[in-house]
Amino acid sequence: MSTAEKRIWDLPVRITHWGLVISFFGAFFTAELNPMIIHYWFAFIALTLAIFRVIWGLIGSENARFVNFVRGYQPARAYFTELLKFRHKEYWGHNPLGALMVISAISLMILTVVFGLFARNRDLTGPWADSVSPTVEKLLNEGHSFLASVLMTIVVAHIAAILFYRFVLHDNLIKPMVTGMREPQEPHPTPKFAPLWLAAFGLAISIAITGALFRFWLL
Ligand code: HEM
Ligand code: HEM
Numbered sequence: 656m657s658t659a660e661k662r663i664w665d666l667p668v669r670i671t672h673w674g675l676v677i678s679f680f681g682a683f684f685t686a687e688l689n690p691m692i693i694h695y696w697f698a699f700i701a702l703t704l705a706i707f708r709v710i711w712g713l714i715g716s717e718n719a720r721f722v723n724f725v726r727g728y729q730p731a732r733a734y735f736t737e738l739l740k741f742r743h744k745e746y747w748g749h750n751p752l753g754a755l756m757v758i759s760a761i762s763l764m765i766l767t768v769v770f771g772l773f774a775r776n777r778d779l780t781g782p783w784a785d786s787v788s789p790t791v792e793k794l795l796n797e798g799h800s801f802l803a804s805v806l807m808t809i810v811v812a813h814i815a816a817i818l819f820y821r822f823v824l825h826d827n828l829i830k831p832m833v834t835g836m837r838e839p840q841e842p843h844p845t846p847k848f849a850p851l852w853l854a855a856f857g858l859a860i861s862i863a864i865t866g867a868l869f870r871f872w873l874l
Contacts, residue, residue: 659839661836663718663747663831664719665716666835667707669835671704674704675701675705675764679806681700681701682698682803683803691778694779701768702765706765709761710857711854716847718748718749728755731755741824745840745843753816756816767806770799772784773787774792775792
């Protein structure tokens with residue numbers, strides 16, 4: 656670790672991120688495999704992590720909180736225009752454009768899983784499939800595959816953006832998401848990091864909500 660490096664991402668953000676990567680790709684690429692129960696378990700982990708990230712975005716570390724990085728459309732557009740000129744202002748957290756990606760990825764992840772809970776095929780019946788009519792079930796089933804593809808498109812764009820930063824702008828964003836440390840190019844105030852017990856509390860709530868949606872403790 657270089658002495659000039661400063662902490663940027665806390666452990667909960669990093670574990671959630673790499674957990675989302677594994678569970679999203681896991682769920683996506685097991686959707687046509689038998690037995691589908693593998694798909695179901697990846698989805699359970701994905702939903703738990705996505706809900707946890709929402710909770711952490713409300714009560715977690717300063718730069719993980721939505722109020723501190725979601726800045727709306729205009730700043731995102733201005734940032735994008737600068738990027739097209741190969742310039743980018745450094746943010747000690749997410750930039751305004753990345754913020755839109757974070758919001759879209761987390762919401763789409765939650766929607767995809769919720770639609771999946773109503774899906775059914777020969778091998779797997781989602782826990783809520785019996786509570787809707789066959790017509791609605793069919794629509795939600797198609798919606799499920801569609802949402803998963805939209806999310807995959809966003810993820811591919813996300814990875815392309817990370818590669819653009821790495822090889823065109825010479826800014827390695829992957830290492831900070833692994834180690835939590837980054838070398839600032841400009842001075843930034845150090846963000847406040849929330850304690851790990853708060854993350855454990857958030858995780859317990861997200862497991863409870865996911866368990867209820869998967870009907871583990873409703874049946
Ligand atoms: C991150 C979460 C998820 C992702 C990325 C995902 C992705 C997908 C995709 C891409 C398909 C379409 C496969 C095809 O082309 O036929 C699919 C189908 C399916 N998924 Fe998911 N899924 C997720 C969560 C869930 C959950 C929570 C359930 C149920 C508990 C579920 C149940 C199903 C079922 C039953 C099908 C088959 C539908 C059919 O045969 O038409 N999925 N999923
Ligand atoms: C191998 C594939 C991936 C790589 C290399 C990657 C890399 C990264 C990096 C470097 C960041 C930090 C960006 C920044 O500094 O602002 C990030 C953030 C993020 N990525 Fe990925 N990503 C991958 C796949 C995914 C997938 C599959 C998802 C979800 C479906 C995802 C969702 C997110 C989210 C939500 C954030 C914001 C982190 C937070 O604040 O919690 N990523 N990703």
